[in-house]
Amino acid sequence: MSGRKITINSPQCRNCVCEYNRLEEARFWSRILQEHALFIKLGLPADQIELREEAQTFIDRFMELRRALNRVSRLEGRLLDDLINAVKAIIEFKAKLLRKLIQCRAEPGSNYPLLLDHIRREAERFLELLQMPVPQDPLTMLLEQEVFWLRIMKEHIEFIIHLLDPSERELINQAEESRRVFSRLLETARDFESMAKTRPRSFNTALRFTQDVINNTTALRDFKAAAFELAKLCEILGIVSTPLLLDHVRREADKFLDELNILLPEARRCSLNNQLDSEIVYKNQIQDLFPN
Ligand SMILES: [Fe+2]
Ligand SMILES: [Fe+2]
Numbered sequence: 001m002s003g004r005k006i007t008i009n010s011p012q013c014r015n016c017v018c019e020y021n022r023l024e025e026a027r028f029w030s031r032i033l034q035e036h037a038l039f040i041k042l043g044l045p046a047d048q049i050e051l052r053e054e055a056q057t058f059i060d061r062f063m064e065l066r067r068a069l070n071r072v073s074r075l076e077g078r079l080l081d082d083l084i085n086a087v088k089a090i091i092e093f094k095a096k097l098l099r100k101l102i103q104c105r106a107e108p109g110s111n112y113p114l115l116l117d118h119i120r121r122e123a124e125r126f127l128e129l130l131q132m133p134v135p136q137d138p139l140t141m142l143l144e145q146e147v148f149w150l151r152i153m154k155e156h157i158e159f160i161i162h163l164l165d166p167s168e169r170e171l172i173n174q175a176e177e178s179r180r181v182f183s184r185l186l187e188t189a190r191d192f193e194s195m196a197k198t199r200p201r202s203f204n205t206a207l208r209f210t211q212d213v214i215n216n217t218t219a220l221r222d223f224k225a226a227a228f229e230l231a232k233l234c235e236i237l238g239i240v241s242t243p244l245l246l247d248h249v250r251r252e253a254d255k256f257l258d259e260l261n262i263l264l265p266e267a268r269r270c271s272l273n274n275q276l277d278s279e280i281v282y283k284n285q286i287q288d289l290f291p292n
Contacts (some may be wrong), residue, residue, distance in 0.1 A: 009262055011141060016270040019135040020149050022077040026083060028255060029126040030069060034062035035248050036119040040097065042241035043111035051097070058090050067093055087127045094120040110239060112162065120157050122252075138267040139203055145263065146213060147190040148254040153220060154182040156249040160227065163245075165237035171227070174206070177288060178223065181216055187211070202271035210264050214257065221253035 010028075012023035037058035044052050065086060068079055075083070098116040100106035125148060136144070157179040164172055192206045224246055231243035232235040240246065 002231055004159075009258075011259065011260065012263060013266040015134045016137055016139050020133045020267060021127050022130065022133055023069070023072070025126065025129045026075050027066070028251075029071050029122075029129075030083070030250070031065050031100070032068065032248065033123055033126070034059055035244060036094070036123070037062065037090065039241065039245060040094070040111060040116075043109045043115075045107045045109040048106070054093060058086075058093065061086050062090075063185045075108070078118060084127065084130055085089065086141050087123055087130065087257065091123045093128065094123065094127055105183070106151075110241065114155065115159060118152065118159075122152065126137070132283065139196060139206065140271055142210060142260070142263040142267050143189065143193040143206060145256070145259055146210065147193050149217075149252075149259075150182060150186040150189050150213070150284050152181060152252060153217060154186055156252070157182060157220070157255050160224075160246075160249075163240045164216060165239075168237055173234070174223070178216075178220055185216060199238070204271065207264065207268055207271070210267075214260050214264070215254055217257055217260070221250060221257065224253060226248035 004153055008021055010024040011018040013019075037055045041052050041055035041059070044055065045195045049073075064233050065079075069075070069083075072079060094116050096109065098104070098113055098120065100113075100114045101108050101116070108163055157175050160181065161172055164175070188209060192203070192209060196206065226249055228238065228243055228246035231240060231246055240276055
C-alpha cells in the first residue's frame with residue numbers, strides 16, 4: 001500500500017464557511033490528470049499513432065506542471081494560466097476521443113466510453129475549482145461533493161467489474177454488492193442535495209447519512225487498496241492495463257474521505273445551535289399537547 005502524504009487541508013473552513021485550497025487541489029488533480037493521459041495511451045489501439053502521441057504530450061505537460069506546483073507556495077499568475085490551459089486542452093482531448101467512439105469513427109481499444117466521460121468529468125471539476133473557488137456553507141458543500149464523488153465511486157466499481165477476468169467470481173461478486181450499495185447512496189445524496197436547496201438551518205438526516213457514506217467509502221477504499229496489492233503481486237486476472245489504475249482509484253477514494261472528514265464535523269458544529277432550537281420547539285409542542 002502506498003503511504004499517504006501529509007497535506008494541507010482542502011477544503012478549509014472558518015466560521016461556517018468552507019473553501020477549497022487551490023494549490024492543494026492542483027497538486028492532487030494534476031497527478032490524476034497526468035495518469036488519465038497514461039491510461040488513455042495504454043488503452044488506445046497500437047495503430048492509433050497520432051492519438052497515442054497526443055496522449056504522451058499530456059503526460060509530459062502535466063509532469064512539468066507538477067514539478068512547478070511543488071516549487072511554489074501560491075498558485076497564481078503564469079502558472080495558474082498554464083495549468084488552466086492544460087486542463088482545458090485535456091478536457092477537449094477526452095471529449096474528442098469520446099465523440100469518435102460514440103460516432104463509431106474509431107476503434108475503442110480498451111478505453112470504455114464511460115471511462116472517457118468519467119475522466120472528462122473529473123477534469124471539469126478540477127477546472128471549476130481552479131477558475132472560481134466559491135466559498136460555501138459546509139452542508140451545501142458536503143452534499144454537492146457527495147453527489148459528485150458517489151457517482152465517481154460507483155463508476156470505479158463498474159470499471160473494476162468489467163476489467164476483471166470472468167473467472168474472478170468472488171471478487172466480481174464482492175464488487176457487485178458494493179455497486180448496489182453505492183447506487184443507493186448516490187440516489188439518496190441526490191435527493192438530499194435537492195431538499196437542501198430549500199436552505200434548512202440544519203439537516204441532521206444528511207449528516208447521519210454522511211457517516212454511512214464514510215463507512216462505505218472506507219470499505220471501498222480498502223477493497224481498491226487490496227486489489228492494487230494483488231495486481232502488483234500478479235495475483236489477480238483481468239485486463240487492467242497497469243496496477244497504477246487501482247492505486248489511482250484508491251487515491252480518489254482517499255481524497256473523498258479527506259474532504260468528508262473535514263466537512264462533516266464542520267457541518268455538525270454549524271448546525272448544533274439549530275438543533276438546540278428544534279429541541280426547544282419539540283419540548284414546547286409536547287407541553288402544549290400534554291400540559292403537566
Ligand atoms: Fe481519475
Ligand atoms: Fe475516477
